[in-house]
Amino acid sequence: xxxxxxxxxxxxxxxxxxxxxxxxxxxxxxxxxxxxxxxxxxxxxxxxxxxxxxxxxxxxxxxxxxxxxxxxxxxxxxxxxxxxxxxxxxxxxxxxxxxxxxxxxxxxxxxxxxxxxxxxxxxxxxxxxxxxxxxxxxxxxxxxxxxxxxxxxxxxxxxxxxxxxxxxxxxxxxxxxxxxxxxxxxxxxxxxxxxxxxxxxxxxxxxxxxxxxxxxxxxxxxxxxxxxxxxxxxxxxxxxxxxxxxxxxxxxxxxxxxxxxxxxxxxxxxxxxxxxxxxxxxxxxxxxxxxxxxxxxxxxxxxxxxxxxxxxxxxxxxxxxxxxxxxxxxxxxxxxxxx
Amino acid sequence: xxxxxxxxxxxxxxxxxxxxxxxxxxxxxxxxxxxxxxxxxxxxxxxxxxxxxxxxxxxxxxxxxxxxxxxxxxxxxxxxxxxxxxxxxxxxxxxxxxxxxxxxxxxxxxxxxxxxxxxxxxxxxxxxxxxxxxxxxxxxxxxxxxxxxxxxxxxxxxxxxxxxxxxxxxxxxxxxxxxxxxxxxxxxxxxxxxxxxxxxxxxxxxxxxxxxxxxxxxxxxxxxxxxxxxxxxxxxxxxxxxxxxxxxxxxxxxxxxxxxxxxxxxxxxxxxxxxxxxxxxxxxxxxxxxxxxxxxxxxxxxxxxxxxxxxxxxxxxxxxxxxxxxxx
Numbered sequence: 264x265x266x267x268x269x270x271x272x273x274x275x276x277x278x279x280x281x282x283x284x285x286x287x288x289x290x291x292x293x294x295x296x297x298x299x300x301x302x303x304x305x306x307x308x309x310x311x312x313x314x315x316x317x318x319x320x321x322x323x324x325x326x327x328x329x330x331x332x333x334x335x336x337x338x339x340x341x342x343x344x345x346x347x348x349x350x351x352x353x354x355x356x357x358x359x360x361x362x363x364x365x366x367x368x369x370x371x372x373x374x375x376x377x378x379x380x381x382x383x384x385x386x387x388x389x390x391x392x393x394x395x396x397x398x399x400x401x402x403x404x405x406x407x408x409x410x411x412x413x414x415x416x417x418x419x420x421x422x423x424x425x426x427x428x429x430x431x432x433x434x435x436x437x438x439x440x441x442x443x444x445x446x447x448x449x450x451x452x453x454x455x456x457x458x459x460x461x462x463x464x465x466x467x468x469x470x471x472x473x474x475x476x477x478x479x480x481x482x483x484x485x486x487x488x489x490x491x492x493x494x495x496x497x498x499x500x501x502x503x504x505x506x507x508x509x510x511x512x513x514x515x516x517x518x519x520x521x522x523x524x525x526x527x528x529x530x531x532x533x534x535x536x537x538x539x540x541x542x543x544x545x546x547x548x549x550x551x552x553x554x555x556x557x558x559x560x561x562x563x564x565x566x567x568x569x570x571x572x573x574x575x576x577x578x579x580x581x582x583x584x585x586x587x588x589x590x591x592x593x594x595x596x597x598x599x600x601x602x
Numbered sequence: 603x604x605x606x607x608x609x610x611x612x613x614x615x616x617x618x619x620x621x622x623x624x625x626x627x628x629x630x631x632x633x634x635x636x637x638x639x640x641x642x643x644x645x646x647x648x649x650x651x652x653x654x655x656x657x658x659x660x661x662x663x664x665x666x667x668x669x670x671x672x673x674x675x676x677x678x679x680x681x682x683x684x685x686x687x688x689x690x691x692x693x694x695x696x697x698x699x700x701x702x703x704x705x706x707x708x709x710x711x712x713x714x715x716x717x718x719x720x721x722x723x724x725x726x727x728x729x730x731x732x733x734x735x736x737x738x739x740x741x742x743x744x745x746x747x748x749x750x751x752x753x754x755x756x757x758x759x760x761x762x763x764x765x766x767x768x769x770x771x772x773x774x775x776x777x778x779x780x781x782x783x784x785x786x787x788x789x790x791x792x793x794x795x796x797x798x799x800x801x802x803x804x805x806x807x808x809x810x811x812x813x814x815x816x817x818x819x820x821x822x823x824x825x826x827x828x829x830x831x832x833x834x835x836x837x838x839x840x841x842x843x844x845x846x847x848x849x850x851x852x853x854x855x856x857x858x859x860x861x862x863x864x865x866x867x868x869x870x871x872x873x874x875x876x877x878x879x880x881x882x883x884x885x886x887x888x889x890x891x892x893x894x895x896x897x898x899x900x901x902x903x904x905x906x907x908x909x910x911x912x913x914x915x916x917x918x919x920x921x922x923x924x925x926x927x928x929x930x
Contacts, residue, residue, distance in 0.1 A: 288734075288735070290730075290734060328733075328734055329734065331730075331765065333761060333764075333765075334757075334760060334761060334764060336757045336760060336761055338723070338753055338754055338757050339723055339726070339754070339757030339758050339760065339761040340757075340761060341723075342720075342722070342723025342724065342726070342727065342754060342757075342758065343723050343726040343727040343730055343758070343761060344727060345723070345724060345727055346664070346712065346723055346724035346725060346726060346727020346728050346729075346730070346731075346741075347727035347728070347730045347731045347734075348727070349707065349712060349724065349727065349728070350662060350707075350712070350727065350728040350731035350732075351731045351735055351737075352727075352730065352731045352734060352735070354727075366753075369717055369720055369754070370720075370723060373716070373717050373720055374715075374717075374720060374724060378705075378713065379919050379920070379921070379922065380698055380919050380920050381695060381698055381699040381703035381705070381713065382695050382698070382699060382703065382705040382706075382707065382713060383693070383694065383695035383696035383697070383698045383699065383919060384696070384918065384919035385695070385705065385706065385707050385708070386705070386707050387922055418920050419920055419921065421921070421924075441922075441923070442922035442923065443921045443922050443923065443924070470924075470925040517924050517925045519925075
């Protein structure tokens with residue numbers, strides 16, 4: 264069969280279609296996910312299909328009972344999705360931007376993450392919250408944050424960040440089938456990147472990292488949009504004769520420590536790349552993993568490349584300076600290799 | 603209008619059980635025999651009993667930090683509940699939840715809740731499940747006057763109205779959000795008027811009168827079951843104990859609780875009514891009192907005999923399924 268190429272957002276859309284087709288308990292909830300769904304009588308339906316079109320076509324196929332437009336009311340509808348997940352549905356809620364966690368944290372932090380534990384195992388919360396992360400669209404400080412480490416730090420939640428269309432589809436189907444609450448972070452600048460995506464349903468299991476470029480000299484752990492940055496850096500390093508191994512972390516909780524440490528065992532040198540600020544973030548967490556569990560494997564210092572400890576700026580010049588670049592990763596690799 | 607004798611006895615038994623359970627816990631807590639903080643609902647029995655009389659196992663309730671009464675009225679096992687409050691292995695949540703998280707999803711009890719207002723959207727979600735899965739079920743959100751000032755209350759009411767969900771919002775106005783009187787924390791005399799802002803019916807109910815609650819809740823729940831959408835019921839009630847056991851109650855007039863107990867007690871009001879109408883005899887009620895006292899005493903014995911949790915259970919049920927990292 265010929266290769267088939269989809270964009271990242273098309274892969275998300277296909278996963279939603281296939282999940283809803285297979286399981287009548289899957290419902291999609293969010294702002295404008297049906298986009299004019301309430302105006303079918305006027306011939307207006309599916310006008311948007313979500314702010315970025317990820318849910319387009321679902322209302323026509325599955326109807327308004329399962330594709331539910333909500334008011335701009337994140338605490339209300341995320342909370343409703345948690346309650347629905349605990350009582351028999353598999354909701355996929357769309358939190359337009361992860362920055363909006365600020366107005367709807369309680370349902371995730373204190374309800375979804377804890378119901379099963381507090382109830383002694385008597386509840387399941389098979390909820391997926393899809394949400395956009397990352398800088399790059401000139402949207403400034405309240406629409407550009409990468410808060411994936413925030414939900415990773417909460418026991419009871421799972422958090423994944425796909426870096427390409429193939430994983431976006433496979434991880435989303437795995438997240439929807441999962442019986443625990445999963446925060447599914449979609450790097451917004453990857454939305455219109457393309458890649459090979461099989462047509463049939465498949466899963467990428469939660470808790471698996473992927474070696475996306477083999478190499479023996481230095482390991483680069485990266486997540487989301489930073490995987491492409493790491494791969495670009497690896498090209499530069501290869502031209503210098505340094506073969507970098509790039510590992511896409513992709514599942515932050517659960518974390519595939521075995522694959523990450525196996526790469527470190529091969530190279531002995533490590534750079535960790537994350538788009539979020541440095542303090543108490545994913546890069547700090549993974550650096551701690553390397554030092555704590557991989558100390559005997561290390562033959563040099565662990566180097567981190569992150570955004571600075573600052574909000575995301577608006578001006579293109581400033582925003583571009585904010586996001587980690589391949590050049591920074593190359594420099595960090597050089598530093599990691601100095602022993 | 604009378605109810606069938608069995609329904610009357612059920613309603614009274616629920617209220618008496620809640621009262622005995624809470625009074626017993628007050629004594630146990632003051633004696634240091636149960637760990638943690640307890641928020642008791644004695645005085646508010648008519649609300650839980652009057653509402654839950656209309657609910658079956660397919661119907662869901664979401665409760666509050668003051669949730670023992672809702673759990674009892676929803677049929678949660680008394681022994682397992684008491685063991686939970688003692689933090690024991692046989693507790694309904696195996697000692698993981700305690701007083702503020704008593705839950706039994708098999709009984710449709712979606713939990714007491716430590717977050718003021720936190721349970722309200724969970725009930726809305728249960729109503730969504732009932733609607734999408736066509737179970738015929740309804741959901742009830744219990745919450746206090748304090749929660750009526752939380753954003754989650756307002757968002758949940760609007761969302762439920764917009765989506766025409768089968769949910770009833772039962773606001774237990776006991777006059778105080780923690781130590782702050784409702785006259786201070788809201789500028790409307792009746793919080794039920796807030797229903798109008800969301801396009802749903804709202805009603806003020808005498809929350810000390812089982813029959814008034816029973817009638818109003820019956821109508822609201824029937825509306826929900828018919829697919830006619832949500833209702834807000836404000837039940838004016840009163841808590842005899844403080845916000846928590848040990849609360850010195852310095853914020854309340856000294857005679858307020860005594861006056862309420864003497865004049866407005868929900869069990870007394872019930873008894874006077876059923877005896878005056880000739881629906882039940884005092885002997886019927888005393889028999890229930892004796893049975894309930896024995897059941898609560900047995901629950902305490904059960905709880906104290908239950909072993910503590912195994913420390914190995916600490917990591918159980920954080921997730922349904924979670925790959926463990928390899929041991930270092």
